Amino acid sequence: MLFLGESELPADAHTLAAGLTEGLTRWAKLPDPGKPVVQVDGGDHPDYQRVHIDLSGAKTDVGLSTQHPIGIGETQPGFRVSQFTVVSHPLIFHETEIFADFTASAVRFDFDRNSSNWPVAVLAGADEGNANCRIGLSDLETLLLRKMQPLVAGHGITIESSDLHLQSTGGRSLDAKLRLGLSKQVFLTIHGVVLVTARLEIDDELNAIVRSVGCEGEGAVGSTIAGFAAPYLKRVEGTVVPLSTLPLGEVQMRDVQVHCTDGLHIHGTFSG
Structure with missing residues (x-):
């Protein structure tokens, strides 16, 4: 899941980008307030061609993959993305560097609210994708x-x-x-x-x-x-x-490979 903005649920590309950005600030200090962290391109709500999140240089004391804002209501259709990516080159976690990439196609998100009535986006599924994580x-x-x-x-x-x-x-x-x-x-x-x-x-x-x-x-x-x-x-x-930059929700990891040459390297593919 991903936190969204505190106000109404996103209804277009602008409010989706703003909502995702505001949600990210709940757990990380973004590197440059003037530089867009979230880009939403192509299409009309609820179908978009591309959503790209760049967390490079963001600082946090918690890992995004451990942040699970649990929805308590009935989910409602959210948005769909042909190409969804999250990168961190690197994410600064407790003054250490974690490098991660998450890429998925045909991604589906549902909307819900957590126990504090905060809007969240639930990762409901994806046709296929891959995740790479590395820490020295x-x-x-x-x-x-x-x-x-x-x-x-x-x-x-x-x-x-x-x-x-x-x-x-x-x-x-x-x-x-x-x-x-x-x-x-x-x-x-x-x-x-x-x-x-x-x-x-x-x-x-x-x-x-x-x-x-x-x-x-x-x-x-x-x-x-x-x-x-x-x-x-x-x-x-x-x-x-926490090495991933995204709670993986309903997608199922497979073919996970772990290597330990000069650090910890993880590669996995998924579908869901």
């Missing part, structure tokens, strides 16, 4: 550390260094190994290395979800620090890294 290894590491730091900081543990490695396991998942240099103040400050292992699973919305978190220390000192840190580091379980 260092940026993915930054996002994981951003989650881990506050989990251990309140218990006197400091993350001093980190090194992330990914390995593809086939299908929609990959293994992650994050080697952490930690320090802990006991009677004196001790330093050690802890290895955090996890599986990153890619869901139908192209989110990377952290699963099966393990934690063990290297050597005697590392094992001691791991004993302190493991209960808190394991709370990263279930963390969602």
Whole structure:
């Protein structure tokens, strides 16, 4: 789903572009107020030739694919688009860069309202399309550390260094190994290395979800620090890294490919 403007439902190309733009500002800071983010071209409502959304340079602390404004009323016919695209080259997410492309043909949106009576556009289906998402290894590491730091900081543990490695396991998942240099103040400050292992699973919305978190220390000192840190580091379980720029709604992802050369790369095709 996509948020629309607060006022009436769109009834032409101008109000559709304005409504989609206003809806995007609910979750992201757009890069240039004077530059159109949404372009609606060709045709008359409810049929358009092209809708193009460019989120390049937009900043957000939440991922669009995790924003699901749930409709509570009866849906009504919205608009149809021959070619629908969303790009972010990149989207700035928590000061990291996520690159994504979403392209679909014969896309159908319905209109609804959420529990706050805010208009939303529901992605009802598409003939076919593809989605590509990419995040660099260092940026993915930054996002994981951003989650881990506050989990251990309140218990006197400091993350001093980190090194992330990914390995593809086939299908929609990959293994992650994050080697952490930690320090802990006991009677004196001790330093050690802890290895955090996890599986990153890619869901139908192209989110990377952290699963099966393990934690063990290297050597005697590392094992001691791991004993302190493991209960808190394991709370990263279930963390969602949103990589798509669009909630995929009713379209069904297929042929999802996951690669991990210098980062995390996801490609998928869909129909619905």
